Amino acid sequence: MVVERRKPISIGEAVVRVLQYPLQLEVEHVHIGTSLDRILAEDVVADHDVPPFDRSPYDGFALRAEDTRHASTDSPVTLEVIEEIGAGQVAKQKIEAGQAIRIMTGAAIPEGATAVSMFEVVKETKRDTKATIELKRSFKEGQNIAKQGEDTEEGSMLIQKGTIITPGVIAILSTFGYSNVSVWRKPRIGIYATGTELLDIDEPLQPGKIRNSNAYMIAAQIRNMGGEPVYLGKLADDFQTCFEAVKSSIEVYDALITTGGVSVGDFDYLPDIYQELGARTLFNKIAMRPGSVTTVAELNGKLLFGLSGNPSACFVGGELLVRPFILKSMQSNPFLAKTRATLSKDFPKPNPFTRLVRSQVNYSPKGVYVTPTGLDKSSSVTAIAEADAFIILPGGTRGFMAGDEVDVMLFSKESSSNPWEV
Numbered sequence: 001m002v003v004e005r006r007k008p009i010s011i012g013e014a015v016v017r018v019l020q021y022p023l024q025l026e027v028e029h030v031h032i033g034t035s036l037d038r039i040l041a042e043d044v045v046a047d048h049d050v051p052p053f054d055r056s057p058y059d060g061f062a063l064r065a066e067d068t069r070h071a072s073t074d075s076p077v078t079l080e081v082i083e084e085i086g087a088g089q090v091a092k093q094k095i096e097a098g099q100a101i102r103i104m105t106g107a108a109i110p111e112g113a114t115a116v117s118m119f120e121v122v123k124e125t126k127r128d129t130k131a132t133i134e135l136k137r138s139f140k141e142g143q144n145i146a147k148q149g150e151d152t153e154e155g156s157m158l159i160q161k162g163t164i165i166t167p168g169v170i171a172i173l174s175t176f177g178y179s180n181v182s183v184w185r186k187p188r189i190g191i192y193a194t195g196t197e198l199l200d201i202d203e204p205l206q207p208g209k210i211r212n213s214n215a216y217m218i219a220a221q222i223r224n225m226g227g228e229p230v231y232l233g234k235l236a237d238d239f240q241t242c243f244e245a246v247k248s249s250i251e252v253y254d255a256l257i258t259t260g261g262v263s264v265g266d267f268d269y270l271p272d273i274y275q276e277l278g279a280r281t282l283f284n285k286i287a288m289r290p291g292s293v294t295t296v297a298e299l300n301g302k303l304l305f306g307l308s309g310n311p312s313a314c315f316v317g318g319e320l321l322v323r324p325f326i327l328k329s330m331q332s333n334p335f336l337a338k339t340r341a342t343l344s345k346d347f348p349k350p351n352p353f354t355r356l357v358r359s360q361v362n363y364s365p366k367g368v369y370v371t372p373t374g375l376d377k378s379s380s381v382t383a384i385a386e387a388d389a390f391i392i393l394p395g396g397t398r399g400f401m402a403g404d405e406v407d408v409m410l411f412s413k414e415s416s417s418n419p420w421e422v
């Protein structure tokens with residue numbers, strides 16, 4: 001049997017081809033209490049100033065700065081306290097010359113006041129029945145006043161659509177009265193793990209068999225990307241079984257991921273299944289390692305991701321291709337952010353293809369260091385668990401040594417800029 005040699009394309013070209021088939025996602029509304037980690041589908045523009053009024057940042061006394069101009073230790077100034085207001089209350093009276101209002105943090109600055117003195121620098125005195133305060137220092141106009149709009153001004157663009165809803169974003173949405181939030185519908189991504197060797201995770205090991213880790217890993221990756229993974233089960237390496245499963249599922253889900261069965265082995269049926277279905281293969285080889293056999297096909301505008309069965313390769317296929325596919329459709333940052341770091345130990349392997357080394361980034365006073373994790377093989381599971389980044393070693397390079405500066409892609413930070421050359 002002669003196995004057809006596949007023609008590898010660059011990672012950048014693979015990403016471009018995948019992005020030609022965006023998901024068709026509608027906008028839906030969710031209660032703010034359940035919006036964490038969803039992706040915003042509308043811009044949020046400030047429809048009022050924050051804070052909406054000048055307010056006191058301290059518990060103390062609102063006063064007229066000019067009344068304190070000559071105050072000193074030797075010659076304190078006495079002011080008459082005419083009212084007391086807490087947060088949420090508005091003073092009934094205007095402060096006139098020689099007057100002050102006792103004010104709590106968050107309360108609106110009374111009319112006439114131009115500064116606030118904290119309790120700590122004031123001596124409270126009582127003369128007759130009138131409450132008074134004594135000040136031994138002067139205040140400037142505007143001192144200790146949190147100005148209306150100092151946090152954000154009406155009309156400011158606060159959060160753009162495509163932003164992932166974090167606790168901080170929720171604080172802004174709440175401030176502007178969004179009890180319901182417009183978010184993108186989560187794309188429903190069907191997942192099959194293929195392989196006769198696969199056991200369910202609750203089964204005891206048997207000779208020649210392994211537990212299916214890919215399905216749960218890729219489901220978790222999809223959830224991290226804002227999608228809704230639907231695990232459809234594992235499939236034996238049988239053409240007809242896999243054909244029927246892929247055919248019926250792609251009609252139901254927004255996209256389908258299979259893991260395994262995409263290489264050139266006797267039981268690697270996925271590429272033939274795509275052909276038999278009449279799907280258009282976008283590529284079946286990428287110049288990257290792991291994950292070189294990642295195959296993607298399109299059927300009626302929907303994508304079939306044939307990710308590798310090898311766990312590290314499956315993980316890489318998910319992060320490099322499925323991530324931009326999902327996030328770009330939601331107008332969110334589709335790529336992992338790239339930075340530079342110093343390699344902490346030798347990595348002597350040559351790199352015929354771009355190599356994505358699972359690794360860990362460490363920030364030290366001397367700089368940012370990156371260390372490969374676990375076994376550097378497509379089959380490694382441990383390397384993924386310990387990693388928080390990929391080192392990206394360009395194709396066509398020889399080994400790298402400790403101290404070399406390398407590109408690193410961080411799992412924890414998304415970016416809008418495409419890190420790949422096309």
Ligand SMILES: Nc1nc2c(c(=O)[nH]1)N[C@H]1C(S)=C(S)[C@@H](COP(=O)(O)OP(=O)(O)OC[C@H]3O[C@@H](n4cnc5c(N)ncnc54)[C@H](O)[C@@H]3O)O[C@H]1N2
Nearest residue numbers: 193195212213214215260261262263268308309310313378
């Ligand atoms: N003659 C060639 N052989 C291979 C080539 C090649 O170019 N020529 N490519 C190799 C590379 S590179 C990779 S990567 C693998 C990819 O193979 P498949 O993606 O078709 O995956 P399988 O053969 O089904 O499985 C590979 C490996 O992964 C284990 N596996 C599969 N599914 C799971 C799962 N759900 N959870 C955990 N582990 C899984 C499976 O048991 C195999 O050990 O092909 C090389 N061969």
Ligand code: MOO
Nearest residue numbers: 290291292313378
């Ligand atoms: O697809 Mo394989 O993971 O390149 O090594």
